[in-house]
Amino acid sequence: MELxxxxxxxxxxxxxxxxxxxxxxxxSQPPLSRQIRSLEAELxxxxxxxxxxxxxxxRVGHAVLARSRKxxxxxxxxxxxxxxxxxYRDPK
Amino acid sequence: MELxxxxxxxxxxxxxxxxxxxxxxxxSQPPLSRQIRSLEAELxxxxxxxxxxxxxxxRVGHAVLARSRKxxxxxxxxxxxxxxxxxYRDPK
DNA sequence: CGGGCTTACGGTGTGCGTAAATATC
DNA sequence: GATATTTACGCACACCGTAAGCCCG
Numbered sequence: 263m264e265l266x267x268x269x270x271x272x273x274x275x276x277x278x279x280x281x282x283x284x285x286x287x288x289x290s291q292p293p294l295s296r297q298i299r300s301l302e303a304e305l306x307x308x309x310x311x312x313x314x315x316x317x318x319x320x321r322v323g324h325a326v327l328a329r330s331r332k333x334x335x336x337x338x339x340x341x342x343x344x345x346x347x348x349x350y351r352d353p354k
Numbered sequence: 355m356e357l358x359x360x361x362x363x364x365x366x367x368x369x370x371x372x373x374x375x376x377x378x379x380x381x382s383q384p385p386l387s388r389q390i391r392s393l394e395a396e397l398x399x400x401x402x403x404x405x406x407x408x409x410x411x412x413r414v415g416h417a418v419l420a421r422s423r424k425x426x427x428x429x430x431x432x433x434x435x436x437x438x439x440x441x442y443r444d445p446k
Numbered sequence: 447c448g449g450g451c452t453t454a455c456g457g458t459g460t461g462c463g464t465a466a467a468t469a470t471c
Numbered sequence: 472g473a474t475a476t477t478t479a480c481g482c483a484c485a486c487c488g489t490a491a492g493c494c495c496g
Contacts, residue, residue, distance in 0.1 A: 295477060
């Protein structure tokens with residue numbers, strides 16, 4: 263599992279539509295679809311219901327979505343803080 | 355930035371030695387060294403002091419280490435919870 | 447010289463894109 | 472038949488491992 267999987271999943275969960283999520287991520291649908299499936303496979307959980315006319319989150323999907331958002335936010339925050347401290351290079 | 359970068363960094367930070375960290379991760383030193391460098395490049399921060407006789411964390415390195423540990427723990431926790439809820443498949 | 451990190455250099459796996467297939471309306 | 476996701480297929484990039492290079496004791 264990598265952050266990429268979570269970023270992709272969040273996009274689909276928010277758009278509830280693979281096509282729009284793919285646009286937003288600047289990738290095409292097939293890779294997006296595969297990454298979601300691979301995430302579901304690793305977690306051994308179905309995250310989305312691909313029923314007719316649109317996509318819906320499963321119950322577990324909702325829980326994973328919340329945690330994914332937090333993780334990705336925290337990753338952003340890590341990056342931001344690291345860069346913010348750029349000037350504090352060890353004074354040797 | 356992916357979780358792999360953080361996992362690698364944590365291993366080096368804990369071992370303070372690329373060789374031992376590589377063993378522990380079941381990869382060889384060169385890939386490990388490159389991933390750390392690429393993380394430093396992305397964050398625009400030096401995380402480690404590779405001075406003679408061993409590796410030391412920079413000040414920023416310590417901060418990033420703490421956040422990395424939390425992130426990786428949270429990722430583990432996400433995976434664990436998802437699997438735990440495996441049985442709660444949507445009752446349709 | 448010896449231990450340990452980095453650079454060089456190929457090989458391979460994994461993600462990506464285009465195109466075809468499938469499904470539901 | 473139109474829209475939307477998935478499968479097929481080939482390619483390219485990025486990670487990996489082996490081997491050579493450096494650096495500091």
